[in-house]
Amino acid sequence: MTDVTPEARHIPDRLDSPLRAAILSWPALLLVVAVGLFVANSFLSPYFLSPWSLSDATFNFTEKAIIALAMALLIISGEIDLSVAAIIALASTMMGLALQFGVGTPGLVVIGILTGLFCGMFNGFLVTRLGLPSIVVTIGTMSFFRGISFIVLGDQAFKGYPPAFGFFGQGYVWWVVSFEFVLFLVCAVLFYVLLHRTNFGRHVFVIGNNPMAARFSGVRVERVKFILFCLTGLMSGIAAVLLTSRLASTRPSIALGWELEVVTMVVLGGVSILGGSGSIPGVVIAAFIMGLVTFGLGLLNVPGIVMSIFIGALLIFVIALPIVFRMIRERRA
């Protein structure tokens, strides 16, 4: 993740010990930041250290984090999907439409998730079959998907979701542990296994590092990328179910601007925006950091817009810090 320029790579005389490498790794640095934020929050606000507060704190990042897991894989493979928030809007709108036709809770969930999957397939088709740059394609589909929501809804909203549907976004599995949070943890484990323990995961890294070498090595680059777009769409569909259930309404402006927050989360988690490196633990910790920052500042009555300064500064700061350190070290050497 520190390899920003190829010239900066050098081969050490001997490798660091695994323990030293683990301590100096990006997730470890993030973990220190997260623990620091946690401690600071508990000193700054008397309301922070209660189980229910902490449980509430998870709600404002789990939906974004669920998308971030899939987005991490996509960015590692060298692509990006800026349409995720628009997919949420479209999936939520489709659920609302189905509701008008009297579809029950299981049907709504299936429709939400399938809409997400289809949107992901559409993106994947445009990028892998037509060979278009993903950043531009998904800026286009971002307008397109949300635009369909606007056509369907205009300035109206869908309301009146069945009470049973509310469980996904508002229910608790056990005591203060919410369904959303458990789902996020389960997804995190699944994505960890997928990225770090399977052939598919290795292919994702190989493609991100060198698509040409990957092709020569027999990796089906286009197919892997297509699957990743589908996965990102699928996770956005799941996030749409959770968010719609939590808000109990659908407006075309739902989840506006989330795409950039999700990308911020992924990059903060140590995934190189140029592709080729990153890890799921890093992204998970980054999700907690963003949750802690927004919730902690919220308890201190800091307005949301000012929080965004912290998030933006955090993003640039954590990326710049290792680079500055390396520059100082190289100058001394």
Added chain:
Amino acid sequence: MKGILRTREFWLAVIVVAMIAATNFRSPGFASPANLAGIFNDTAMLMILALGQMAVILTRSIDLSMASNLALTGMIVALINAAYPAIPVPVLMVIAALCGLLLGAFNGALVWLLGIPAIVVTLGTLTIFRGIIFLIAGGKWVNADAMSTGFVQYTRIEVLGLPLLTWYAIVIAAAFFVMMTRTSLGRAIYAVGINPTASVYAGIDVGRTTFLAFCISGMLAGFCGYLWVSRYVIGSVEVAKGYELTIVAACVIGGISIAGGVGTVAGALLGALFLGVINVALPVINISPFWQMAISGAAIILAVALNARGDKRGGRLILRQTETAS
């Protein structure tokens, strides 16, 4: 003649003219000179912003912070105007341009000196700049009654039958055309985008050129900050929210390749004009404005799909066409 027929800009111009003609068919008077001048005036800011974005995209970077830069600079000059109405408006315009230049230079310096990818830097400054608006204005708005008459008039006064806003766009577009095609900086910007390695051997400082491109986009965004506040007579945190992607969309529709090095001034202007005409034409032909977003989205996808046919597909065809593998 054959050469012109083959350019993207020509076909985009044909499409824009066809759209205007079709709308005129449904609603006579749409293509009247006065109405066309109105459309141009409405699109003037998007054109200026698209030109700035073009300079950055040509160097293989992207500036997602333009809309936030615009909003922040707009708020700064609005606050100055509210506090010291005696300061003449041209001075405020210079302040706006310098302010935007500074913000753009901040982006550019991070990209140049630290080598952080532009998309990460500007994603960060996108939220930072907008947050700062809230801090300096204390969450308040600057309304029409707080602004001096001159401040509001300097985009509206008509010179030779066209409002000043239109003239700013024309002058900036002309200056931009000269810069991109007749100066070493303009050529360097193209060179860096086409082949950074070759540029280094040709004696071009890639980092410095990228930095200057960010300064240009920042300066134009800052200047548009004044224009926006003056034209819509409102300074607030919400100004131009989400507009950064509209600017990129205008460039993409105008045939500017996101991979860098490909794109023309005429393309950027026509891309902006395309979006502008859609905006104005939809209500006229009785299509709900809610359709606008989906249509511009479809237009972007279509534009990229059409542009891609002309682009090189680096590394894609190696198995079939070994001699092009570089």
